[in-house]
Amino acid sequence: MAQLSGISLRTQLGAAALFTLAACASLPVLAQQAPIKVGIALDISGPFAALGAEVRDGFALGIKQLGGKLGGQPVQFVQTDMAGSPDQAKQLVDRFVQREKIDLFTGPIASNVALAVAPTLFAAKVPYLSNNAGPSQLAGAQCNPYFFGTAYQNDQYHEAAGQFAADRGFKRMVLIAPNYPAGKDGINGFKRKFKGTVVDEMYTKLGQIDYATELAQLRAAKPEAVYFFLPGAMGINFIKQFVGAGLSKDITLVTSGFSADEDVISAVGEPMLGLFNTSHWAHDLDNPANKAFVAAFRKEYGGRYPSIYAAQAFDVITAMDSAVKAVGGKVADRDALIKALAKAQFPSVRGNFRYANNHYPVQNFYLRTIGKDAEGRVTNKTIKTVLENYGDAFSAQCGMK
């Protein structure tokens, strides 16, 4: 009996101790929420691999500077390679939503991939901050509160290039872009601002890298200048082959900042000297956030300058951080989270920008030229502002207030 009661006493003591322990252990668990989950779609293989590497480096630097947290809350970043393929991306994002239950999403480079994954994310009420793609489809009538074109609206970029071509007084131009949503947005955007005659519009296969056919047609069309929008390896090959075919003597190349950015310059080099391009960001933009970002990036990655893609990715992480901070880490309250995101109160490396009613930016566009810096490195230099506080052509069609 004594033995029994002894056991019983010990059991009771043990149980009490266990209970206390469990209570102590569960206290911090109760105070803390489950970590915030951010789904990041990378494109480190496939047609956008070179840009994907820049994006990855931009995200990595942002995440590192925040100590792996957003708004001071622990975060799990779920990163997967989508290889620039809409089908593959769709499957992986389904998994992000269903299995990982992500709270925020960012990533795909291409507009066709963005359009493929968007419906899944909107249905699951996951805010999607685009670090690059800005398709016109999501800017107008089909705009969605869960979509933020944090980088730009596709047409904006090309409108800035068209404005430059008009300012320069080019009369006859040929336009080249890949046959996918952003390519069409590109050519439409350019034409909206360009004043001269468009001799020919060429649509190439997405991912095409041999331009012999198009270059022969260019030679025959004899335009004054060519505007090309060919992201990544496509643009690199186009410039190389354009120079190789001897066309650079008679025809001026005009391009958006994408095809004249640091990643392209490092691949093509000297033949790009003197080329004009337009962009919403440059590594020499004079604002404190940008100076800190460029310095940190160069320190982290062996002295190379960041590209637009890296800058945009970095901005997305900073934007998420500020919004999570604003809602005190309560990302489950999606209405509050979206309101905080829409305010865009984060120090962008672009300087000031705000979202229009359709969650696409109103921002400056700059003219840059490729020259040599103090170290003799071929790189971009900002000349002037082409478009100031510039919105997009679709926001009026968007029903959001």
Next chain:
Amino acid sequence: MNPILVFEQLLNGAGYGLMLFLIAAGLTLVFGIMDVMNLSHGSLFMVGAYVAATVHVQSGSFAVAVLVAVAATVAVAALLEVTLMRRLYGRDHLAQVLATFGVILVADDAVKMVWGPSPVMAPTPAWLSGPVELFAGLPYPSYRLVVLGAGVLVAGLLYLLVNHSRLGMLVRAGASDRWMAELMGVRVQRVFCGIFVLGASLAALAGALMGPLMAVQVGMGESILIPALVVIVIGGIGSVRGAFVAALLVGLVDTIGRAFLPLLLRATLPPAVAADLGPLCAEVAMYALMAAVLSFRPAGLFSAKA
């Protein structure tokens, strides 16, 4: 229409066709003569391109790069023949397709491990990076001319080898009746290994030459394999001559489709529709050609078995 433009486009088409021929020739030799469906042929093309790009950057010499690329690919192919292909000769095509498809998956991952997932930049040799004035009004990129020349040269050598050499005779004998050829003292095993390696060296050459014109990236072998298969089907399986003619045909149809179809459509359709339809039709042109040829000659243009 501007005759210079048409001529330049035909030249571009011929250049693309000759590159396809280099890949298709190896594929048709192995498939037609050895009766082995080798899907990993595209992976050998990829290995050639990667090695050439790397060696070119390291050594600065394009010639050295091409030689090393061919040698390295031949070594890989010989290893593949000894460890895998040899076991597949007697098997049915399904087993061969499955096994060599497995090789593609392994090769893509192996390349990703060695070179990373991002594309590798293959530089154009400096002395070939400018244009050459072919005749007044037509400067043509000199590198493309070299590629054209290499394609023609290889086609000639291959023709001599298969039709007018002792090795070619043994190959043809082994293919038509392996049992009899072995009884007559031909070491068919060794001949087959030689054919396999020859095919691999052609793929490597194509990879090394095409590197500077296209992105050297994982999966480049698969995307070129499909037009190469179309070429050997049109040309007639096993026929090197057929592969040559078919490759030129496919090259020309592809280029003409991309160059002139959109113009034609734009003249007749609203621009927005033409912009969508033009590139699409150009992509389908190659398959339309295959369907047209096969409906008249189901065994291909120059069937080896006929």
